[in-house]
Amino acid sequence: MTKYAFVAALAALAWTAPAPAQTTAPADPTTEEFEKFRAVMEDANPAELWEVKGEQLWKTRRGPKNASLEQCDLGLGPGVVKGAYVQLPRYFPDVGKVMDAERRIVHCMVTLQGFSFEEIAKRPFSSGNYTPDPVSIVTFVAAQSRDMKIAVPQSHPKERETWELGKAIFHYRAGPWDFSCATCHGEDGKRIRTQNLPNFTKHDQAPRSFIGWPGYRMTGGVMHSLQWRMNDCFRQQRFPEPGYASDTITALLSYMGVNSNGFVYKGPGIKR
Amino acid sequence: MKTKWIATGVAAAVLAGCAAMKDEAAYRREAAEAVKRDFHARGIATMDRLNQDELQRVCTEYNNNPPPALAKKIEDAQFETIKLPADRKFMGDWKVGARLAASGVGMTWSDKPGAAGGSCYNCHQLSPQQTSFGTMGPSLTGFGKKRGFSTENQQYAYMRIYNSKAFTACSSMPRFGHSGTLTEQQIKDLTAYLMDPNSPVNK
Numbered sequence: 001m002t003k004y005a006f007v008a009a010l011a012a013l014a015w016t017a018p019a020p021a022q023t024t025a026p027a028d029p030t031t032e033e034f035e036k037f038r039a040v041m042e043d044a045n046p047a048e049l050w051e052v053k054g055e056q057l058w059k060t061r062r063g064p065k066n067a068s069l070e071q072c073d074l075g076l077g078p079g080v081v082k083g084a085y086v087q088l089p090r091y092f093p094d095v096g097k098v099m100d101a102e103r104r105i106v107h108c109m110v111t112l113q114g115f116s117f118e119e120i121a122k123r124p125f126s127s128g129n130y131t132p133d134p135v136s137i138v139t140f141v142a143a144q145s146r147d148m149k150i151a152v153p154q155s156h157p158k159e160r161e162t163w164e165l166g167k168a169i170f171h172y173r174a175g176p177w178d179f180s181c182a183t184c185h186g187e188d189g190k191r192i193r194t195q196n197l198p199n200f201t202k203h204d205q206a207p208r209s210f211i212g213w214p215g216y217r218m219t220g221g222v223m224h225s226l227q228w229r230m231n232d233c234f235r236q237q238r239f240p241e242p243g244y245a246s247d248t249i250t251a252l253l254s255y256m257g258v259n260s261n262g263f264v265y266k267g268p269g270i271k272r
Numbered sequence: 273m274k275t276k277w278i279a280t281g282v283a284a285a286v287l288a289g290c291a292a293m294k295d296e297a298a299y300r301r302e303a304a305e306a307v308k309r310d311f312h313a314r315g316i317a318t319m320d321r322l323n324q325d326e327l328q329r330v331c332t333e334y335n336n337n338p339p340p341a342l343a344k345k346i347e348d349a350q351f352e353t354i355k356l357p358a359d360r361k362f363m364g365d366w367k368v369g370a371r372l373a374a375s376g377v378g379m380t381w382s383d384k385p386g387a388a389g390g391s392c393y394n395c396h397q398l399s400p401q402q403t404s405f406g407t408m409g410p411s412l413t414g415f416g417k418k419r420g421f422s423t424e425n426q427q428y429a430y431m432r433i434y435n436s437k438a439f440t441a442c443s444s445m446p447r448f449g450h451s452g453t454l455t456e457q458q459i460k461d462l463t464a465y466l467m468d469p470n471s472p473v474n475k
Contacts (some may be wrong), residue, residue: 164294168303171335173328175321176379176453177446178437180332184408192394192406238379239307240317246310 037218038270047139047216047268050131050223054140057133063113072108074101074141085138085145086265089254091156098162100253102138102227103245109134117245124244125231126222138225139214139268146267150210152257159254166255169248170200179237181252185209195272206259212269219272226253300332315381327437336442346441353450354434362426362463369465370472372458373398379453388454390433390462395445398465399472408444416467417474429463 058069058081074084075092089100099107109115124132154160173180184192185200198208214225230249234242242248294302304324313319327346330338338346375389392398395408398415419425431438434449448454454462465471 161294164299165302165306168296168299169306171332172300172303172307172324173332174307174324175317176451178328178331179446182335183444190406190408192408193404194406197408234311235317235380235382238317238321240311240319240321241314241381242307243310243312248306248310251306 041270045216045268045270046221047143047214047223047270050136050139050214050216051143051268052140053131054136054138054143057137058140063109063115065112065114067112067114069105069108069112069137071112072105074104081141081144083145083148085142086148086150087153089159089162089250089257090153091158096158097247098156098158098250098254100226100245100250101141102134102225103250105137105141106134106245109137121244125228126224127220128222131223135214135223135225135228139223142214142265143267145265148265150207150257150260150263150265152254152261154258162251162254163258165247166251166253169251170255175238177238179239181233181237183237200256200259203259203262206256207263209256210260211263211265212271215269215271217271223268224271297333316379316383316385317381327441331442334442336444338441343441347438350435350441350447350450351438353447354431354438355449355456356427356430357456357460362423362430362460363467364457364460364462364464366461366464366468366471366473368458369461369463370399372454372462373465374402379451388458390448390454390458391446392462400475401472412466413473415473416469416471421467421469426463426467429466430459433459433462 058072061068071078073079073092073094074081075087075090076082076084085101088104089098091098092104095107106117106120109120110117120132120134123130124134126132126135154163170181171186173183180186182201184190184197187197188199188202188205190197198205200206200209213229214223216222217224227244227249230252231242231244234240304322307322308319311319311322324332327350330342330346334342372388372390373392376391376394377383378388378391392412393402393405395406397405397407397411397413400413415429416425419428432445433454435447436443436445437447446453449456449459466473468474
């Protein structure tokens with residue numbers, strides 16, 4: 001039977017169009033309880049433990065070169081941490097590339113302290129009692145931008161190109177399920193199960209991609225950064241695995257970060 | 273005459289900037305190159321997954337809104353991929369279908385080969401009792417009841433699950449049969465979940 005014969009047969013049976021489901025999450029007891037819990041926890045966010053740990057790691061002489069990270073330039077000059085996180089990703093003349101916060105921290109760990117990128121990239125995400133050093137450090141760095149406006153720069157041509165590349169990757173449909181980032185994060189008012197999905201292509205919703213990260217994740221009691229979040233998105237998209245601290249991740253963080261400009265960052269957050 | 277030189281300099285810089293600006297097609301090509309360079313295979317998620325097929329390429333190019341003639345061409349081509357059961361029986365066990373609909377496993381790099389679920393509740397409302405449902409797709413509550421419990425409607429449900437893009441070219445819904453995510457029997461079980469009068473979906 002051709003498609004048209006089939007559709008005509010269906011039309012003859014006069015089926016009704018599906019009704020739209022309600023768009024906001026229903027009073028889901030699990031979500032409600034978590035939001036109450038989050039309100040209590042945000043007063044004393046466990047992320048603060050990693051802020052302290054990260055500050056220690058920043059200031060302590062470590063690695064083969066026995067140096068601290070206090071000369072690390074996060075974009076505002078060597079050692080300037082305050083306000084740096086909300087201005088990343090940005091272009092760095094010393095490497096001729098745009099880098100995001102965690103990637104830049106790892107760059108400093110490699111160049112200033114002599115650590116190996118390959119060793120760091122072998123186990124870059126938290127699990128159980130293990131928190132990789134870059135995650136603690138990025139938590140500290142992010143906390144130093146608390147209550148500041150997101151201001152990811154677009155003054156250098158490479159910063160603008162990186163935003164464009166991020167936008168193109170964001171919309172790239174591939175894999176066995178034909179997913180792109182935009183499949184879930186490119187429309188208004190959608191949710192997956194009871195998890196609301198902000199539309200990151202829009203200025204008013206994109207801040208949800210920035211605010212709250214790095215975040216203490218209740219599931220597993222671990223500290224996670226945006227590098228982890230991007231990785232796990234691609235897993236659920238049924239893609240192969242993105243390289244840790246790669247150009248693709250920087251480009252996506254640039255796209256979503258710039259889209260979030262102007263909103264106030266509240267520091268490391270709490271996640272479900 | 274300093275202002276004249278400044279103006280010329282600015283004009284030259286603007287022109288150079290414009291010449292350096294790429295169009296969207298160039299960024300799409302760069303995106304394809306970037307992901308191939310930056311990703312690596314893991315578990316069952318191999319690198320060939322990043323090669324776009326024609327549908328993915330077109331839907332990306334048109335931001336999921338291709339011109340009607342092109343959409344129809346895509347839908348016709350997708351229709352041809354649908355393999356109906358040889359016995360032309362579309363209904364399996366709705367109880368198995370219910371488990372498949374609730375399961376979000378399958379096809380990721382952390383899944384074992386052969387692990388399979390429909391992830392239906394991720395995107396759709398189904399049984400009225402289940403409040404943990406997504407809204408990426410329309411509600412399917414009362415699917416069979418609303419349409420009538422005919423074999424034509426069973427076939428329609430089967431085909432939608434097998435390859436939804438045969439009906440909507442750039443649909444967000446994965447092509448569960450065509451991609452090899454679900455077997456014929458699993459699609460029959462899900463069809464029963466939608467179409468069996470005894471299924472909670474139709475209560």
